[in-house]
Amino acid sequence: MAATIEEKSSAIKATSSTTDSPTSPEKLAERNITISMHQLGVWKLKVAHSKSPFYMNYYRDFSQSYPLFVRLTKDIYNVSPRLFTFYIFSQIWGSIEEALMMHLSGILLRSVENGLKTGSPDVWGIGSAVVARLACSLFAAFMSWQGELALAQLRTRVTTNFNMYLMSARLRVDLPTSKDKSSESEATPDNAWYSLNDIISFFSSILSALSQIALIFHLSRSTGGPLFAILCILRPVVSLLGTRTIWDKAAYGYVDNKDYTRMKSLTEFAGGSYRQDIISGNLGEWIMSEFKKAYDKLTDVTVEHPYSLYDRTETPYRDMMHKAIGDLPMVYCALITIMRPSHFSLTSLAILQQSSTWLGYSLGTVFQSSETFRQAVTNVRKLYEAGNVVNKMSDGAIPYPAPLSLSEKGDAGEMKTEGEKGMGFELKEVTFTYPGSQSTENALSSISLTIKPGQLVVIVGSNGSGKSTLIRILSRLYDPTSGQVLIDNRPSSSYLVGDLHRATAILSQESSIYPLTLAENIGIGYPEKSNDIEMIKKAAEEGGASEFIKKLEAGLETRLDPMQETFSINLYNDKEHPLSKELDKLAKPIDVSGGEKQKVVAARTFMRFYSGKVKFVAVDEPSSALDAEAELHLFQRLIAARQGKTMVFVTHRFGHLTKFADVILCMKGGRLEEMGSHAELMAKQGEYANLYNIQANAFSAGGEAAETPTA
Numbered sequence: 001m002a003a004t005i006e007e008k009s010s011a012i013k014a015t016s017s018t019t020d021s022p023t024s025p026e027k028l029a030e031r032n033i034t035i036s037m038h039q040l041g042v043w044k045l046k047v048a049h050s051k052s053p054f055y056m057n058y059y060r061d062f063s064q065s066y067p068l069f070v071r072l073t074k075d076i077y078n079v080s081p082r083l084f085t086f087y088i089f090s091q092i093w094g095s096i097e098e099a100l101m102m103h104l105s106g107i108l109l110r111s112v113e114n115g116l117k118t119g120s121p122d123v124w125g126i127g128s129a130v131v132a133r134l135a136c137s138l139f140a141a142f143m144s145w146q147g148e149l150a151l152a153q154l155r156t157r158v159t160t161n162f163n164m165y166l167m168s169a170r171l172r173v174d175l176p177t178s179k180d181k182s183s184e185s186e187a188t189p190d191n192a193w194y195s196l197n198d199i200i201s202f203f204s205s206i207l208s209a210l211s212q213i214a215l216i217f218h219l220s221r222s223t224g225g226p227l228f229a230i231l232c233i234l235r236p237v238v239s240l241l242g243t244r245t246i247w248d249k250a251a252y253g254y255v256d257n258k259d260y261t262r263m264k265s266l267t268e269f270a271g272g273s274y275r276q277d278i279i280s281g282n283l284g285e286w287i288m289s290e291f292k293k294a295y296d297k298l299t300d301v302t303v304e305h306p307y308s309l310y311d312r313t314e315t316p317y318r319d320m321m322h323k324a325i326g327d328l329p330m331v332y333c334a335l336i337t338i339m340r341p342s343h344f345s346l347t348s349l350a351i352l353q354q355s356s357t358w359l360g361y362s363l364g365t366v367f368q369s370s371e372t373f374r375q376a377v378t379n380v381r382k383l384y385e386a387g388n389v390v391n392k393m394s395d396g397a398i399p400y401p402a403p404l405s406l407s408e409k410g411d412a413g414e415m416k417t418e419g420e421k422g423m424g425f426e427l428k429e430v431t432f433t434y435p436g437s438q439s440t441e442n443a444l445s446s447i448s449l450t451i452k453p454g455q456l457v458v459i460v461g462s463n464g465s466g467k468s469t470l471i472r473i474l475s476r477l478y479d480p481t482s483g484q485v486l487i488d489n490r491p492s493s494s495y496l497v498g499d500l501h502r503a504t505a506i507l508s509q510e511s512s513i514y515p516l517t518l519a520e521n522i523g524i525g526y527p528e529k530s531n532d533i534e535m536i537k538k539a540a541e542e543g544g545a546s547e548f549i550k551k552l553e554a555g556l557e558t559r560l561d562p563m564q565e566t567f568s569i570n571l572y573n574d575k576e577h578p579l580s581k582e583l584d585k586l587a588k589p590i591d592v593s594g595g596e597k598q599k600v601v602a603a604r605t606f607m608r609f610y611s612g613k614v615k616f617v618a619v620d621e622p623s624s625a626l627d628a629e630a631e632l633h634l635f636q637r638l639i640a641a642r643q644g645k646t647m648v649f650v651t652h653r654f655g656h657l658t659k660f661a662d663v664i665l666c667m668k669g670g671r672l673e674e675m676g677s678h679a680e681l682m683a684k685q686g687e688y689a690n691l692y693n694i695q696a697n698a699f700s701a702g703g704e705a706a707e708t709p710t711a
């Protein structure tokens with residue numbers, strides 16, 4: 001079936017008179033564009049055309065991206081000046097290589113041609129041309145080999161350097177900022193390399209085109225003169241400028257044909273997902289007949305993608321004109337041969353033709369790579385923007401713990417610090433909503449409370465009542481939306497955030513095992529001692545993890561995820577192949593139970609305690625996967641280590657902790673519903689007593705064990 005293309009091209013008159021419409025005349029004028037609509041087969045295509053000439057767009061793009069390009073070039077140069085210089089040299093060589101080789105071939109062939117004409121070959125001329133051409137070929141082969149080696153090295157260095165840059169940019173982002181989608185960067189370390197490559201390729205193709213033009217003018221001196229050169233250049237230029245292409249325009253398309261859409265729906269319907277319904281409803285025949293009807297109505301409308309349809313012309317005249325222009329150099333040659341036969345060189349003509357074809361190719365690459373150039377510049381911009389993310393939480397200037405004033409020096413005159421007994425907190429009317437939260441209610445509302453240094457605090461409350469959020473506010477992972485948090489009587493924002501976090505140990509369900517060895521997973525709690533294996537073993541013991549670690553073949557050196565990358569070719573079906581067996585032996589991820597993971601995380605927290613810097617311990621339900629004995633063990637160890645620390649526990653299980661607590665905070669719907677000791681809260685018979693009794697009742701039929709209020 002011959003595909004026919006129905007194409008209606010018309011500049012769209014803006015349909016809406018309001019400036020709200022994205023295609024209102026005001027908006028289009030602002031961007032200096034017009035929009036045309038095309039029906040290409042089953043597709044409707046809307047294309048934006050810039051009113052400025054294409055070279056102005058190039059100029060604008062280039063001038064805007066120039067500073068970025070310079071910065072990227074400098075950064076990559078600094079990674080390895082030697083490799084980068086070689087890379088640029090190899091690119092320049094690659095751009096002019098073809099023209100140079102053609103030039104040398106031309107010299108050789110012309111010497112041969114002259115020899116044939118005169119009957120006495122120019123031995124010196126032919127010999128030197130052969131040697132030059134051979135040397136050029138050998139140099140090209142060497143450059144290509146050396147280039148590949150050097151480029152692999154440069155690429156690895158550049159990618160690793162930009163990986164480090166992006167890692168450090170991401171590592172310094174605070175929690176509220178990291179949750180904000182708009183601050184998330186899509187940049188990858190590969191962006192730097194590929195962007196540089198794309199930008200350099202763009203300039204290389206320009207250089208390649210210029211070298212071809214230079215060669216054409218050079219050759220035309222012996223055959224045809226400047227007019228002949230212009231005719232040779234005209235063909236690729238006209239062909240390029242005359243080709244309608246969508247690649248340099250902004251456009252979108254959608255399928256606008258009911259019959260085609262119906263055929264697609266019916267094909268989807270006939271697919272596997274609806275098999276049972278089709279069989280039970282006996283719908284097979286109906287589907288086929290409906291498909292046939294839609295197909296008949298579609299007639300000859302093509303379903304080809306608009307990318308290829310847009311480039312096609314409505315009439316053959318443009319193609320015919322391009323072909324005719326392409327033959328002009330030949331016509332001109334024929335005239336020269338008739339009028340001035342001595343000026344004619346067959347060799348130059350052949351080389352000129354070849355050069356003209358190559359020029360067309362180079363110019364085509366320049367135009368095609370203009371879009372890649374823009375994309376590359378956008379990627380570079382994203383890359384550098386990733387390093388400019390501004391944290392939402394402000395950093396303070398006071399170290400934590402803050403040194404006591406000189407008048408409060410210790411007995412021996414040494415500089416003492418605040419927070420000796422632990423971190424003290426005061427919350428005044430704290431309200432908090434998570435950034436970007438869709439909830440109509442605050443996660444915390446008007447919380448006012450005081451936690452004295454060294455107290456053991458237990459937070460209880462139903463799901464979603466704000467317990468974990470309160471812990472995050474106390475740990476300064478977030479700042480309140482309104483209200484104030486004082487730490488040791490100073491606003492929390494006045495301290496250096498890094499110091500506050502160093503003085504805080506958080507043990508929560510969300511804490512995870514890192515992609516490191518188990519020893520490092522524990523040791524990282526106290527980075528300065530992460531190689532102290534005795535300390536790590538002690539922490540593992542306190543966290544309850546040593547027993548299960550001993551059972552692992554590699555013990556503390558086990559990596560749960562070995563991060564082993566493998567690949568194989570043609571081994572899938574041959575499990576007995578010696579290579580398959582070797583591949584199977586390579587390290588694979590190991591899974592351990594949820595409780596065992598929690599024990600490793602707990603061990604990390606104990607390791608953190610050994611630094612002596614921890615003044616606040618936030619324990620947010622870390623025991624969900626632990627059995628009763630392990631949970632009791634963990635809490636006992638944590639409480640035994642409370643000297644000099646304020647401890648806040650979030651728990652749903654009242655048994656072990658609430659009776660030890662100095663203060664219990666009972667949360668409900670983001671508010672602090674009740675606060676006091678176990679006895680006080682039981683006496684109130686409010687929310688806390690209610691939650692407590694529900695649990696107590698679960699252990700005794702009929703609720704006999706539920707406590708009655710005590711004064």
Ligand SMILES: Nc1ncnc2c1ncn2[C@@H]1O[C@H](COP(=O)(O)OP(=O)(O)OP(=O)(O)O)[C@@H](O)[C@H]1O
Nearest residue numbers: 434437439443461462463464465466467468469470
């Ligand atoms: N990252 C978040 N983004 C948006 N909303 C959140 C986020 N984390 C929690 N919330 C919301 O904040 C409120 C308080 O949640 P929070 O996790 O503090 O409760 P919780 O008392 O710790 O609950 P649970 O007992 O289930 O752990 C809930 O309404 C919750 O949906």
